[in-house]
Amino acid sequence: MRNPILVEVLRGGLVESRHCGAVAVVDADGRRALALGDIERPIYPRSAIKALQALALVESGAADRYGLGPPELALACASHSGESGHVTTATRMLALAGLDPTALKCGPHWPIHQPSAQALAREGGTATALHNNCSGKHAGFLCTACALEANRARYVEPAHPVQRLVKATLEGLGATPIGEDVCAVDGCSAPTWALPLDTLARAFARFGTGVGLAPERAKAATRLRAACAAHPWHVAGTGRFCTGIMQRFGARVFVKTGAEGVYCGALPEQGLGIAVKCDDGASRAAEVMMAATLARLMHSDADRAALEAYVRPALRNWNGIAVGALRPTDALAA
Amino acid sequence: MRNPILVEVLRGGLVESRHCGAVAVVDADGRRALALGDIERPIYPRSAIKALQALALVESGAADRYGLGPPELALACASHSGESGHVTTATRMLALAGLDPTALKCGPHWPIHQPSAQALAREGGTATALHNNCSGKHAGFLCTACALEANRARYVEPAHPVQRLVKATLEGLGATPIGEDVCAVDGCSAPTWALPLDTLARAFARFGTGVGLAPERAKAATRLRAACAAHPWHVAGTGRFCTGIMQRFGARVFVKTGAEGVYCGALPEQGLGIAVKCDDGASRAAEVMMAATLARLMHSDADRAALEAYVRPALRNWNGIAVGALRPTDALAA
Numbered sequence: 001m002r003n004p005i006l007v008e009v010l011r012g013g014l015v016e017s018r019h020c021g022a023v024a025v026v027d028a029d030g031r032r033a034l035a036l037g038d039i040e041r042p043i044y045p046r047s048a049i050k051a052l053q054a055l056a057l058v059e060s061g062a063a064d065r066y067g068l069g070p071p072e073l074a075l076a077c078a079s080h081s082g083e084s085g086h087v088t089t090a091t092r093m094l095a096l097a098g099l100d101p102t103a104l105k106c107g108p109h110w111p112i113h114q115p116s117a118q119a120l121a122r123e124g125g126t127a128t129a130l131h132n133n134c135s136g137k138h139a140g141f142l143c144t145a146c147a148l149e150a151n152r153a154r155y156v157e158p159a160h161p162v163q164r165l166v167k168a169t170l171e172g173l174g175a176t177p178i179g180e181d182v183c184a185v186d187g188c189s190a191p192t193w194a195l196p197l198d199t200l201a202r203a204f205a206r207f208g209t210g211v212g213l214a215p216e217r218a219k220a221a222t223r224l225r226a227a228c229a230a231h232p233w234h235v236a237g238t239g240r241f242c243t244g245i246m247q248r249f250g251a252r253v254f255v256k257t258g259a260e261g262v263y264c265g266a267l268p269e270q271g272l273g274i275a276v277k278c279d280d281g282a283s284r285a286a287e288v289m290m291a292a293t294l295a296r297l298m299h300s301d302a303d304r305a306a307l308e309a310y311v312r313p314a315l316r317n318w319n320g321i322a323v324g325a326l327r328p329t330d331a332l333a334a
Numbered sequence: 335m336r337n338p339i340l341v342e343v344l345r346g347g348l349v350e351s352r353h354c355g356a357v358a359v360v361d362a363d364g365r366r367a368l369a370l371g372d373i374e375r376p377i378y379p380r381s382a383i384k385a386l387q388a389l390a391l392v393e394s395g396a397a398d399r400y401g402l403g404p405p406e407l408a409l410a411c412a413s414h415s416g417e418s419g420h421v422t423t424a425t426r427m428l429a430l431a432g433l434d435p436t437a438l439k440c441g442p443h444w445p446i447h448q449p450s451a452q453a454l455a456r457e458g459g460t461a462t463a464l465h466n467n468c469s470g471k472h473a474g475f476l477c478t479a480c481a482l483e484a485n486r487a488r489y490v491e492p493a494h495p496v497q498r499l500v501k502a503t504l505e506g507l508g509a510t511p512i513g514e515d516v517c518a519v520d521g522c523s524a525p526t527w528a529l530p531l532d533t534l535a536r537a538f539a540r541f542g543t544g545v546g547l548a549p550e551r552a553k554a555a556t557r558l559r560a561a562c563a564a565h566p567w568h569v570a571g572t573g574r575f576c577t578g579i580m581q582r583f584g585a586r587v588f589v590k591t592g593a594e595g596v597y598c599g600a601l602p603e604q605g606l607g608i609a610v611k612c613d614d615g616a617s618r619a620a621e622v623m624m625a626a627t628l629a630r631l632m633h634s635d636a637d638r639a640a641l642e643a644y645v646r647p648a649l650r651n652w653n654g655i656a657v658g659a660l661r662p663t664d665a666l667a668a
Contacts, residue, residue: 002336009594011518011526012378012516012517012519012528013518014376014516016518016594017595017613017614017615018613018614020354043350044345044346044348044350106652106653107651107653108652109652110448110452114444117451117452117455118444121451121453121455121456122455122458181347182346183346184345184346184347184348184657184658185651185655186651187652188651188652189652189653192345194346194348260343260345261351279352279614280353280354280614280616280619281351281616282614282616285614317519317520317521317522317523318440318442318443318466318521319439319523320441323518323521324518
């Protein structure tokens with residue numbers, strides 16, 4: 001089965017490029033509100049489930065033990081842009097657990113936020129693991145490892161107690177066991193287990209509502225969502241989609257990007273979870289898929305209007321001239 | 335008609351992402367040697383036809399009049415990485431025509447080559463039009479405008495004499511008139527006219543062989559191909575696909591990337607032109623499409639072996655761990 005074309009890229013009068021994908025919107029009981037394309041094929045959720053991975057940080061007691069506040073919890077759920085505030089928060093998370101940045105196993109990369117990368121170079125600095133968009137998640141893994149009194153050097157191994165806890169949490173949220181054979185290595189060296197979009201969407205419906213979760217887990221989910229809603233800049237950064245959406249909608253919408261065109265989200269008021277995969281891995285199209293899906297599910301004109309710039313983003317060239325736009329196809333926007 | 339899946343992205347044991355596309359391989363008379371997907375739908379060739387755009391620079395007499403040597407001609411055909419040598423050559427091209435960098439209308443962007451961007455920031459510099467990957471092409475347009483004694487401020491307008499010359503050249507090479515309605519604005523503000531892949535491939539077969547071209551044009555094409563073969567670093571830059579392929583194959587293979595997943599090329603020995611479009615616009619997949627197409631057309635094991643790293647590139651994460659790979663599907667590799 002080929003997934004439908006969901007997003008078109010226009011330049012001048014022609015469609016220049018096309019993106020296929022699949023979208024699942026599911027409630028906490030697994031009932032489908034929307035299904036586009038193949039939502040039963042396992043996909044790697046990558047960073048789109050960082051908030052689910054962070055449940056172990058709260059449920060293990062590590063967040064309380066080390067005194068992590070809302071910005072730290074938001075950063076644990078983040079693919080941040082490596083801006084100086086993100087680096088400061090990641091450093092503080094590690095310090096609260098008595099660690100320094102050498103404990104991070106995510107690998108170095110330059111800040112995603114270009115002005116921050118340029119400022120870092122201007123100051124004679126270089127890329128470190130703290131600038132890695134996953135440093136908050138890794139700091140969270142390390143805090144959890146410390147609270148569990150587990151090995152601190154091998155926390156990214158699939159058999160490590162932290163990753164066992166993460167896997168069990170994912171299985172519980174999705175109400176589906178995950179085989180060891182669908183485990184791959186993520187960009188930051190943490191394990192990523194493949195799950196179908198419908199399972200992911202259901203997991204996010206539960207994360208967003210607490211329906212079907214043990215009270216302790218529902219409480220942890222509420223705490224993480226509140227942290228992200230209060231500190232959306234910590235979840236991504238300046239000019240980023242996740243930050244912009246959560247700044248506008250607050251606790252009403254949770255969204256999180258992942259590499260290779262994945263997006264997950266939750267609409268607590270509607271009781272729905274969302275999972276999106278752009279087949280070719282393009283973030284630009286996954287954003288339009290998520291924005292158009294949110295617009296379909298919103299009831300007020302004002303909410304839909306606020307999404308319009310994300311549903312049909314303009315393309316500008318190096319001179320700032322509008323040369324085209326992205327748009328959802330009828331299959332997605334209907 | 336949906337184009338076939340031509341490239342898969344593997345992570346762990348699963349296909350994580352998929353890229354659809356079309357490939358045309360055509361000789362100078364328009365006979366098809368390979369056709370995958372829809373090769374008759376017009377696509378914007380973007381930067382993949384810079385070498386064809388540069389024919390006007392040579393044929394107008396501008397290249398001789400201003401004493402442009404092979405590195406300058408290679409840069410006129412380039413999407414360069416903004417390394418210091420590229421910037422120096424672009425500056426020299428302008429100076430030879432009595433111009434300075436303020437004449438460039440391509441807009442500023444930071445060097446594509448990240449160490450060069452970091453070095454620029456470290457020195458307190460900023461992005462300029464000279465760093466724009468198209469600055470060599472624009473310097474070529476400006477030299478042509480000067481030689482034609484045409485306006486130097488409006489050279490990117492579709493009605494400008496330089497762009498009229500470029501359009502007429504494209505029509506001649508492809509043996510097909512181009513309507514005004516398929517003109518869009520490129521990333522550098524120059525016009526880009528949509529052409530079908532089979533027409534583009536035929537144009538590159540003629541560019542690569544001179545078959546069917548007036549002697550003056552055939553001579554200009556030979557001169558540009560020789561310049562690119564002698565200075566492949568000037569056509570792209572450190573670590574880039576075009577540079578690596580032409581360093582290995584010299585004058586036997588011409589290849590040139592364009593934005594939104596376009597690739598064009600020529601195999602003079604085989605008398606063939608190649609045009610590739612990845613539907614979703616991904617460069618990583620367009621490179622695999624071009625490399626796998628070249629491998630199909632090569633006769634020797636050594637040539638095919640030299641392409642293997644481009645046909646099946648490994649994916650490494652921030653820690654340098656091999657996490658997956660790209661590969662052509664059977665439809666492409668067969």
